[in-house]
Amino acid sequence: xxxxxxxxxxxxxxxxxxxxxxxxxxxxxxxxxxxxxxxxxxxxxxxxxxxxxxxxxxxxxxxxxxxxxxxxxxxxxxxxxxxxxxxxxxxxxxxxxxxxxxxxxxxxxxxxxxxxxxxxxxxxxxxxxxxxxxxxxxxxxxxxxxxxxxxxxxxxxxxxxxxxxxxxxxxxxxxxxxxxxxxxxxxxxxxxxxxxxxxxxxxxxxxxxxxxxxxxxxxxxx
Amino acid sequence: xxxxxxxxxxxxxxxxxxxxxxxxxxxxxxxxxxxxxxxxxxxxxxxxxxxxxxxxxxxxxxxxxxxxxxxxxxxxxxxxxxxxxxxxxxxxxxxxxxxxxxxxxxxxxxxxxxxxxxxxxxxxxxxxxxxxxxxxxxxxxxxxxxxxxxxxxxxxxxxxxxxxxxxxxxxxxxxxxxxxxxxxxxxxxxxxxxxxxxxxxxxxxxxxxxxxxxxxxxxxxx
Amino acid sequence: xxxxxxxxxxxxxxxxxxxxxxxxxxxxxxxxxxxxxxxxxxxxxxxxxxxxxxxxxxxxxxxxxxxxxxxxxxxxxxxxxxxxxxxxxxxxxxxxxxxxxxxxxxxxxxxxxxxxxxxxxxxxxxxxxxxxxxxxxxxxxxxxxxxxxxxxxxxxxxxxxxxxxxxxxxxxxxxxxxxxxxxxxxxxxxxxxxxxxxxxxxxxxxxxxxxxxxxxxxxxxx
Amino acid sequence: xxxxxxxxxxxxxxxxxxxxxxxxxxxxxxxxxxxxxxxxxxxxxxxxxxxxxxxxxxxxxxxxxxxxxxxxxxxxxxxxxxxxxxxxxxxxxxxxxxxxxxxxxxxxxxxxxxxxxxxxxxxxxxxxxxxxxxxxxxxxxxxxxxxxxxxxxxxxxxxxxxxxxxxxxxxxxxxxxxxxxxxxxxxxxxxxxxxxxxxxxxxxxxxxxxxxxxxxxxxxxx
DNA sequence: TATTAAACGAGACGGTACGTCTAGTCTTCAG
DNA sequence: CTGAAGACTAGACGTACCGTCTCGTTTAATA
Numbered sequence: 001x002x003x004x005x006x007x008x009x010x011x012x013x014x015x016x017x018x019x020x021x022x023x024x025x026x027x028x029x030x031x032x033x034x035x036x037x038x039x040x041x042x043x044x045x046x047x048x049x050x051x052x053x054x055x056x057x058x059x060x061x062x063x064x065x066x067x068x069x070x071x072x073x074x075x076x077x078x079x080x081x082x083x084x085x086x087x088x089x090x091x092x093x094x095x096x097x098x099x100x101x102x103x104x105x106x107x108x109x110x111x112x113x114x115x116x117x118x119x120x121x122x123x124x125x126x127x128x129x130x131x132x133x134x135x136x137x138x139x140x141x142x143x144x145x146x147x148x149x150x151x152x153x154x155x156x157x158x159x160x161x162x163x164x165x166x167x168x169x170x171x172x173x174x175x176x177x178x179x180x181x182x183x184x185x186x187x188x189x190x191x192x193x194x195x196x197x198x199x200x201x202x203x204x205x206x207x208x209x210x211x212x213x214x215x216x217x218x219x220x221x222x
Numbered sequence: 223x224x225x226x227x228x229x230x231x232x233x234x235x236x237x238x239x240x241x242x243x244x245x246x247x248x249x250x251x252x253x254x255x256x257x258x259x260x261x262x263x264x265x266x267x268x269x270x271x272x273x274x275x276x277x278x279x280x281x282x283x284x285x286x287x288x289x290x291x292x293x294x295x296x297x298x299x300x301x302x303x304x305x306x307x308x309x310x311x312x313x314x315x316x317x318x319x320x321x322x323x324x325x326x327x328x329x330x331x332x333x334x335x336x337x338x339x340x341x342x343x344x345x346x347x348x349x350x351x352x353x354x355x356x357x358x359x360x361x362x363x364x365x366x367x368x369x370x371x372x373x374x375x376x377x378x379x380x381x382x383x384x385x386x387x388x389x390x391x392x393x394x395x396x397x398x399x400x401x402x403x404x405x406x407x408x409x410x411x412x413x414x415x416x417x418x419x420x421x422x423x424x425x426x427x428x429x430x431x432x433x434x435x436x437x438x439x440x441x442x443x444x
Numbered sequence: 445x446x447x448x449x450x451x452x453x454x455x456x457x458x459x460x461x462x463x464x465x466x467x468x469x470x471x472x473x474x475x476x477x478x479x480x481x482x483x484x485x486x487x488x489x490x491x492x493x494x495x496x497x498x499x500x501x502x503x504x505x506x507x508x509x510x511x512x513x514x515x516x517x518x519x520x521x522x523x524x525x526x527x528x529x530x531x532x533x534x535x536x537x538x539x540x541x542x543x544x545x546x547x548x549x550x551x552x553x554x555x556x557x558x559x560x561x562x563x564x565x566x567x568x569x570x571x572x573x574x575x576x577x578x579x580x581x582x583x584x585x586x587x588x589x590x591x592x593x594x595x596x597x598x599x600x601x602x603x604x605x606x607x608x609x610x611x612x613x614x615x616x617x618x619x620x621x622x623x624x625x626x627x628x629x630x631x632x633x634x635x636x637x638x639x640x641x642x643x644x645x646x647x648x649x650x651x652x653x654x655x656x657x658x659x660x661x662x663x664x665x666x
Numbered sequence: 667x668x669x670x671x672x673x674x675x676x677x678x679x680x681x682x683x684x685x686x687x688x689x690x691x692x693x694x695x696x697x698x699x700x701x702x703x704x705x706x707x708x709x710x711x712x713x714x715x716x717x718x719x720x721x722x723x724x725x726x727x728x729x730x731x732x733x734x735x736x737x738x739x740x741x742x743x744x745x746x747x748x749x750x751x752x753x754x755x756x757x758x759x760x761x762x763x764x765x766x767x768x769x770x771x772x773x774x775x776x777x778x779x780x781x782x783x784x785x786x787x788x789x790x791x792x793x794x795x796x797x798x799x800x801x802x803x804x805x806x807x808x809x810x811x812x813x814x815x816x817x818x819x820x821x822x823x824x825x826x827x828x829x830x831x832x833x834x835x836x837x838x839x840x841x842x843x844x845x846x847x848x849x850x851x852x853x854x855x856x857x858x859x860x861x862x863x864x865x866x867x868x869x870x871x872x873x874x875x876x877x878x879x880x881x882x883x884x885x886x887x888x
Numbered sequence: 889t890a891t892t893a894a895a896c897g898a899g900a901c902g903g904t905a906c907g908t909c910t911a912g913t914c915t916t917c918a919g
Numbered sequence: 920c921t922g923a924a925g926a927c928t929a930g931a932c933g934t935a936c937c938g939t940c941t942c943g944t945t946t947a948a949t950a
Contacts, residue, residue, distance in 0.1 A: 045910085045911075060912070113340075121332040177403030181402065182395045186395055194388075197389070206427075460895065490936065500937095500939095564850075646867070724926075724927065
């Protein structure tokens with residue numbers, strides 16, 4: 001689970017009172033509740049501990065600080081993303097984009113996600129935690145979607161694995177980046193109309209790029 | 223100028239000592255220096271004031287808080303973006319995306335930009351300030367690029383103004399979002415190779431979407 | 445007048461706009477009003493200036509600081525003390541003590557007086573200002589009272605001037621000190637009963653001390 | 667002890683870390699040191715905390731503000747007053763007055779005492795604190811001195827308790843007031859000569875007043 | 889009458905201290 | 920040893936005044 005805080009002394013724990021498993025759950029839930037009410041910058045660990053009915057020491061024993069706690073609290077939100085088969089690549093993309101936008105409409109995600117990304121620009125360990133808990137975890141959706149499109153014959157198999165990986169990363173950057181920008185920066189709703197327009201550009205671009213895999217870039221745009 | 227902090231009583235200012243213009247410049251420069259050294263979360267206004275050789279009150283007289291100050295300090299960074307004519311739409315896009323990526327590689331932009339976006343999710347006034355100082359300000363690049371592409375005959379003129387505006391917003395979301403996600407979340411370099419791949423998808427997608435302007439979505443992606 | 449603030453450049457002033465005499469009056473009145481409302485420690489010179497309808501610079505041009513301003517504002521209060529002839533030394537003392545107590549019951553005196561005395565323990569110039577504006581100024585009451593008592597035959601003339609001066613100082617310390625302590629420290633009313641008791645001790649003590657002027661101290665107390 | 671700052675939650679405190687007893691001592695000593703160096707008005711709680719090697723929060727947890735802290739710091743100084751038996755009422759009084767004057771010669775007492783008295787004119791709680799910690803605490807000296815004088819036959823027992831209490835208060839006002847006025851306002855030394863003169867007046871006055879207890883006031887002064 | 893020099897209001901300036909808040913650690917007692 | 924409670928050090932917060940300064944504007948005595 002993405003929310004597992006720290007394995008230190010929790011695994012081998014032989015002697016003494018064992019750690020309360022309920023505390024973890026309560027703390028993460030309290031963190032999300034505090035994010036909703038206060039946002040990231042006014043969220044304090046003392047307040048989270050109080051909401052969770054837990055002492056501050058208990059919290060600090062499990063998470064090194066506010067950033068890591070918020071990453072874990074937010075990561076759980078993205079685990080509910082899924083990719084139901086809607087019959088076509090475009091429809092699949094539209095579906096997952098709408099789900100993603102729905103999560104980003106929730107205040108606990110809005111507040112927390114960008115803040116930890118901002119913090120991660122100066123904290124490599126935090127960036128790794130975000131990548132492991134959120135980004136890489138959801139990249140499965142891209143891979144699954146492509147596999148499904150290939151099975152349908154909508155896309156041809158990539159010529160080599162390196163290109164395939166690069167393309168998957170690119171798609172993820174485009175999809176996640178565009179949706180986040182639409183929702184948080186432009187602050188406009190990522191509604192059906194916008195999602196259709198976006199998907200049309202993306203799917204069209206992928207087809208064009210895949211077709212021009214030989215390097216004659218730009219030709220398809222003429 | 224994007225850095226003009228507050229117009230209150232500074233314009234009509236007849237009576238009393240006028241505000242020092244040098245202070246504004248020094249404060250914004252000090253803010254960027256502090257962002258480089260400390261990042262957003264460890265940046266303090268007291269420290270910025272000290273660096274700028276200015277009293278804290280002088281700073282608070284001009285900006286209501288850390289967020290607004292950082293927005294203004296970062297906004298100036300993006301004013302150096304330009305769109306030199308490189309001969310084709312794809313080349314123009316690649317050029318501006320590389321410039322954008324270069325700015326996002328600078329620590330004062332990395333630290334500050336995402337943090338204020340995060341804060342803006344709970345502060346409408348701040349979001350408006352970001353939009354006015356950064357987002358809308360740079361949207362000129364999209365409009366200019368499209369006009370140039372139309373002049374070259376690479377793109378057809380949009381059928382109606384509303385569609386044109388929607389498309390421009392979409393392009394901005396995709397470009398800005400993807401580059402930001404690549405640089406800050408994926409934390410991979412937006413180098414020439416990545417930019418070429420991204421541009422191929424975008425230009426191809428635009429062509430396909432423009433072609434299918436009649437609403438038969440997905441057709442061009444089949 | 446005790447409230448004349450500073451003679452610097454006000455006397456010889458040939459050229460230039462002369463200082464407003466109304467400002468002095470307004471400032472001292474505003475100071476007393478602020479003492480009543482806020483007390484010494486919360487009184488600020490900016491507020492006094494505002495109340496007086498005067499700029500801060502105007503105030504600082506006349507007084508070096510809060511302490512000196514308050515001394516002058518309070519000193520005026522004590523100028524209303526007088527020593528009407530009530531027929532006997534005891535009655536005269538009772539009269540002036542009651543007047544003194546009445547002034548100390550007014551909040552502008554209570555707040556200001558002890559505060560500047562406290563400050564004067566670390567500021568010799570301030571102590572001199574207090575002595576000149578308040579203490580020595582009111583010592584006239586002691587001298588006048590003794591002269592009257594001698595005229596009545598209640599007290600014998602002092603054997604030599606030095607002893608006379610010492611006794612006058614002692615009386616002033618005892619009277620002023622006791623009344624201040626009663627009113628401000630004990631915070632009990634210096635009403636008729638208390639004043640009668642105090643006067644009886646003082647007059648009795650003076651008679652005994654004068655009688656035993658030969659140095660056989662303690663004899664009269666046996 | 668007079669220096670006990672706040673009993674809140676410190677007594678019953680079962681749970682949680684107990685308050686450091688050493689901190690109290692260090693803070694009061696640091697306060698006196700700061701009074702000596704800086705005086706009351708330039709004393710800051712931040713500086714006191716630094717001197718005491720303690721965080722500001724620790725200080726504010728124990729005392730509500732500067733006034734209360736100074737009262738407690740000064741109160742300890744007066745606990746060293748004592749009334750050794752010198753054989754006669756006059757000698758006893760001279761002894762304690764000299765001790766009192768010696769304390770008032772110390773800068774930590776000079777600065778602090780009058781300042782808190784000044785503040786107490788606008789703060790009833792502070793006045794009560796002063797009365798409890800300093801005034802009433804030292805009134806024992808008056809009572810003890812009178813008892814001793816009665817035992818010696820120097821004074822007759824008071825006719826009723828109310829009169830006795832009133833007289834004790836009056837003596838305290840006269841003694842404390844006169845010495846304070848001599849030391850702080852007149853700023854002259856309360857040396858042996860002054861003390862002898864003062865004592866002669868006081869003892870003589872007491873004898874006269876006690877003799878005329880029947881109400882024929884003023885008779886003894888004629 | 890015109891000049892001139894100081895006083896005036898307004899308010900920005902560099903500072904200092906305020907009293908509060910939060911971070912993250914430490915110390916006690918209870919289970 | 921875990922956990923609740925809460926005191927601890929450290930330091931930033933945003934505000935309030937300090938006393939100084941820099942403006943543009945009176946205002947009287949001088950020339």
